[in-house]
Structures are given as structure tokens and as C-alpha cells.
Amino acid sequence: MHKNLMIYGSSVSRDPFEDLGSDYALLAYIARQSMISALSRPTALLTEETLGSALQNRSLNGDLKSNLLPTLQRYAPEADLLVIDLTDERLGVIRLPDGNYVTRSPELMKSPLPAGIAGKARRIAPATEEHWTLWESAANRLFGSLTAMGLRDKTLVLNTPWARVTEHGEAVPPFRDSAQDVELNAYLAECCAHIRSLGYTVATLPPELRVSESSHKWGPSPYHFGSAARQWIAGQMASAAAGVAVA
Structure with missing residues (x-):
């Protein structure tokens, strides 16, 4: 039976979608958008930017x-399922001079836009008290809106603790450094726990699947998982889209 999905997250969710087959359609993919930024007002301080790829343009703009x-x-x-992963919360946000927020994404930082607000904007890193206060408020608003849209029982949140080794047992290059990655991992788990407390389904990647892939198309990283993890995520998506309980 045909199923329509939406994804709010990263390649952690987007790549496994490709394994679902032709019975599944992707209605929307929203990436590189922290909940804090997403629930902030649109900013007029930064104009649209043209980057190297259509995905980069869509994400940043x-x-x-x-x-x-x-x-x-x-x-x-039209949606049968909304899939959410929090991987891009690792990026933190920037508070703009107009009081709004944008995600501190690679696309933003590679563009000329930050030069126009140099010295006037402030970075808010994840796993800080300030970020948590902003994120918790944004999450409450987002999931309240999802409930109002009738998506409470059609939403799957993925908790994917980061990989530390590849399938060959080699250490994975950290996102920041090893200590900060441990802190970020714990922070994202806390975010998922809050979402679960709001009554939403959160599926946690089993420990044995938290392995990166040395031949991953984007290279090994803590959140570039191997084929077994991608298959597990695809299975969770398929089950949730069919209305089968997942864990």
C-alpha cells in the first residue's frame, strides 16, 4: 500500500528512506533547521543565498x-508518517541582532551572509543551559502544533546515539572532539527524553548498530551509520507508517 512520508532531520533519516522502495513517497524533506530556528520568526536581516547545490539552497533558505x-x-x-531526527541540533544556533535565530549550519557558514552581521550576532552552542531553555520552548511549541495538525500518532522520532567506531573497529573522527561528542550525545538523548514525555513515539537505535561505515558516501562520522543501522531505521519507518507500534 502506498505511503506518504515527511522527514524533518538529516541524512540519518533521509538515506534509509531510499531503502523503502517505490511504495513510499517523500512529500517533504526539511534539513539543517534547528527547532529553535524553525520556531523563530523568519529573518529579514539575511537574504536568500545561492549555493552549490539545490539541497544546500533549499536547506539554507x-x-x-x-x-x-x-x-x-x-x-x-496527505502524510502517513512524519519522521524526525535531531542530528542537526548538534550545530547550535546564532542569535541575530533582530532577536531571531538561525541554525549555525555549514551552508550558512560557507556563505557570505555571516560577514554582514559580524560582531552583531551571538552563537549559542548546544548542551548549554541557554540552548536547552530555547530548545525546550521550541520543542513544546512544535509538538503542540503537530498535535493540532493531527500528526501525534503519525510521528516517529529517532534517537540515534552516535557511533564511536567503524565496522572494522577503527575510531571514528569526532564531530568536535571526543569529550564534546560524549556531551552532545547525552544532550540529544535528553532532548529525545523530553519529546517522549510529551507523548510522542521515540525509537532508539540498538547499541550493536551504533557503528559508522568506513565506505559511507559522506565518509565515516559519528552519525554516518552502516547498512545494518540504515535497514533498522527503514524498518522502523515502514512499521510506523503502517500503524504498527515501534520501540
Whole structure:
């Protein structure tokens, strides 16, 4: 039976979608958009930017427009499942001089846009008290909106603790450094626990699957998982889309 999915997250969710086959359609993919930025007002301080790829353009310009909720509202009536992963929360946010927020994404930092607000903006790193206060408020608003859209029972949140080794047992290059990665991992788990407390389904990647892939198309990293993890995630998506309980 045909199923329509939306993804708010990263390649952690997007790559396994490709394993689902032709019975599944992707209505929307919102990436590189922290919940803090997504629930912030669109900013007029930074204009749209043209980058090297269509995905980069969509991601950055969507973040500047805070287009998450409008996108979800547009497709919610057709959607069988919304998949969320929090991987991009690792990036933190930037508080702009107008009081709004944008995600500190690679796309933003590679663009000329930050030069226009140099000395006027402030970075807020994840796993800090300030980030948590902002994130918790944004999460409460987002999941309240999802409930209002009728998506509570059609949402799957993925908790994917990061890999520390590849399938060959080799150490994975850290995102920041080993100590900060441990802190970020714990922080993302705390975020998932909060989402679960709001009554939403959270599926946690089993420990034995938390392995990176040395031949991954984007290279090994803590969140570039191997084929077994991707198959598990795809299976969770398929089950949730069919209305089968997942864990």
C-alpha cells in the first residue's frame, strides 16, 4: 500500500528512506533547521543565498524563512508518517541582532551572509543551559502544533546515539572532539527524553548498530551509520507508517 512520508532531520533519516522502495513517497524533506530556528520568526536581516547545490539552497533558505511549520501544515493532510531526527541540533544556533535565530549550519557558514552581521550576532552552542531553555520552548511549541495538525500518532522520532567506531573497529573522527561528542550525545538523548514525555513515539537505535561505515558516501562520522543501522531505521519507518507500534 502506498505511503506518504515527511522527514524533518538529516541524512540519518533521509538515506534509509531510499531503502523503502517505490511504495513510499517523500512529500517533504526539511534539513539543517534547528527547532529553535524553525520556531523563530523568519529573518529579514539575511537574504536568500545561492549555493552549490539545490539541497544546500533549499536547506539554507528554508532555515532563513523558518519554513518548517508551513511545510508540515501543507502536507499534513496527505502524510502517513512524519519522521524526525535531531542530528542537526548538534550545530547550535546564532542569535541575530533582530532577536531571531538561525541554525549555525555549514551552508550558512560557507556563505557570505555571516560577514554582514559580524560582531552583531551571538552563537549559542548546544548542551548549554541557554540552548536547552530555547530548545525546550521550541520543542513544546512544535509538538503542540503537530498535535493540532493531527500528526501525534503519525510521528516517529529517532534517537540515534552516535557511533564511536567503524565496522572494522577503527575510531571514528569526532564531530568536535571526543569529550564534546560524549556531551552532545547525552544532550540529544535528553532532548529525545523530553519529546517522549510529551507523548510522542521515540525509537532508539540498538547499541550493536551504533557503528559508522568506513565506505559511507559522506565518509565515516559519528552519525554516518552502516547498512545494518540504515535497514533498522527503514524498518522502523515502514512499521510506523503502517500503524504498527515501534520501540
